[in-house]
Amino acid sequence: MPAERGCRYPVAIVGAGALGLHFAARLAARGPVAVIARSAERAQALRAGVTVGGVPFRPEAFAPADAPPAEWVLLLVKTGDTAEAAATALAMQPQGVLSLQNGLVEAELRQVCGALPAGQGITTEGAFRDGARVEPAGAGETLVPPGFDAVAGLLAAAGLRARVEPDIVAARLAKLLVNLAINPLAALYRVTNGELLAPPYRAQLEALVAEAWPVLRAEGLALDEAAAHARVVAVATATGANRASMLQDVLAGRRTEIDAITGVLLALAERQGVEVPTHRAVLARVKRAEAGRPD
Ligand SMILES: NC(=O)c1ccc[n+]([C@@H]2O[C@H](COP(=O)([O-])OP(=O)(O)OC[C@H]3O[C@@H](n4cnc5c(N)ncnc54)[C@H](OP(=O)(O)O)[C@@H]3O)[C@@H](O)[C@H]2O)c1
Structure with missing residues (x-):
């Protein structure tokens, strides 16, 4: 379901890897989702299509320099790429940026995002990527910090188990x-x-x-x-x-x-x-x- 030209996406994902594409495919079945890849070449390759769980998926993929405005941005890069991905997220003028990465990255994320709400949740969703093929590895649960209720709602509407975790x-x-x-x-x-x-x-x-x-x-x-x-x-x-x-x-x-x-x-x-x-x-x-x- 593509977004109308020039529109603000309800949700975007920075990091088109195993977990990013798994989440994107689920969210895209319910509404527009922008996927931000590492480069223009990678975005172009993604637009040609991938498979997620054996099902063809053609993400609305962008290079960081072309990232469109979005209400909420999920960060799903490896932790060494957090600062760069957070800067891309910030440029999308969202209401908030939510990391679902492993490790503890919230402090680094907040340093980049300044006054913009930025938080880190956790997910036990799993996925594996081999080139243009992504295989989800069993359903898990995603917990988001208070203030990211809208993101939990979007994920739940896409059929993923997700909720706000007070602690x-x-x-x-x-x-x-x-x-x-x-x-x-x-x-x-x-x-x-x-x-x-x-x-x-x-x-x-x-x-x-x-x-x-x-x-x-x-x-x-x-x-x-x-x-x-x-x-x-x-x-x-x-x-x-x-x-x-x-x-x-x-x-x-x-x-x-x-x-x-x-x-x-x-x-x-x-x-x-x-x-x-x-x-x-x-x-x-x-x-x-x-x-x-x-x-
Ligand atoms: N996979 C899982 O099952 C799983 C489960 C729970 C948590 N996690 C956590 O989720 C995070 C992502 O894991 P993953 O397995 O999805 O990693 P991944 O497959 O390596 O995907 C990360 C993607 O981010 C891209 N990227 C890197 N820097 C970027 C930037 N500045 N802008 C845009 N895209 C950028 C990478 O591009 P390149 O391909 O060009 O490097 C790669 O496609 C990690 O923190 C991981 O620990 C993963």
């Missing part, structure tokens, strides 16, 4: 905890999430949770220590056959999201005056793996 800080920290424990170890040892539950990895998984828990608790995590361990084990079990995104990034020679995940924990710990040596070591090892010098 979005706690929800984000619980997701960060899981990513902090599973992602780096999966990437370093090149194992599936489920394999982390058995020796020799299990002890390291538990050590990462034990070290991160007091830091995240002090920031508003709503899980006690036993529940924190149980949450990580439950996610590793439920996603046992999956290869974590950080593992996929390392295998593909791409930059990982370690700075927005473990890097953010280190910054929080430093501010609190707490030592997190295991996470510090893990960050250094992931950086070496990113640079093609794994130990």
Whole structure:
């Protein structure tokens, strides 16, 4: 359903990757959605069509320089691209910018957006992209901060599970905890999430949770220590056959999201005056793996 020429889009997505195209295809079935790709070439290729879950989809794709005005903008780039994507979002003169990225990026987002409402939600939707083919990987749930009710409404109208979460800080920290424990170890040892539950990895998984828990608790995590361990084990079990995104990034020679995940924990710990040596070591090892010098 294309927007009329010159119209303001009700919603736009910056980042035409796995998750961005999955959300865009769902939203486009209900109303106009603008998709902002990294470049004019990529936007042109997208307009030729992709498949999402086997169904052809021709996104209304734009280059960042041609991004049209939009009411709400969703940010779905990898965390290393947040600032640039946020600047594109800001130029679209929206009512608000909502990140659904992993890690913690809200502070960086707000720095770019200034007075414009900007927030970070979380999503357990999943998708995988292989060239022009996107495969959604099971339905999840999207939680948005208060003030982004309209975005939750648009997502829900498109058939996605979405709602406003009053304690979005706690929800984000619980997701960060899981990513902090599973992602780096999966990437370093090149194992599936489920394999982390058995020796020799299990002890390291538990050590990462034990070290991160007091830091995240002090920031508003709503899980006690036993529940924190149980949450990580439950996610590793439920996603046992999956290869974590950080593992996929390392295998593909791409930059990982370690700075927005473990890097953010280190910054929080430093501010609190707490030592997190295991996470510090893990960050250094992931950086070496990113640079093609794994130990
Ligand atoms: N995929 C999942 O299942 C999933 C689940 C939950 C959360 N997430 C989170 O969602 C975020 C996106 O993940 P993803 O898997 O969709 O990543 P992805 O497939 O790599 O997609 C990101 C897209 O953003 C594009 N991009 C980068 N910088 C841009 C810019 N300045 N302007 C416009 N587009 C730009 C990239 O272009 P190029 O292709 O040219 O690099 C890429 O197409 C990440 O934070 C991830 O952790 C993903």
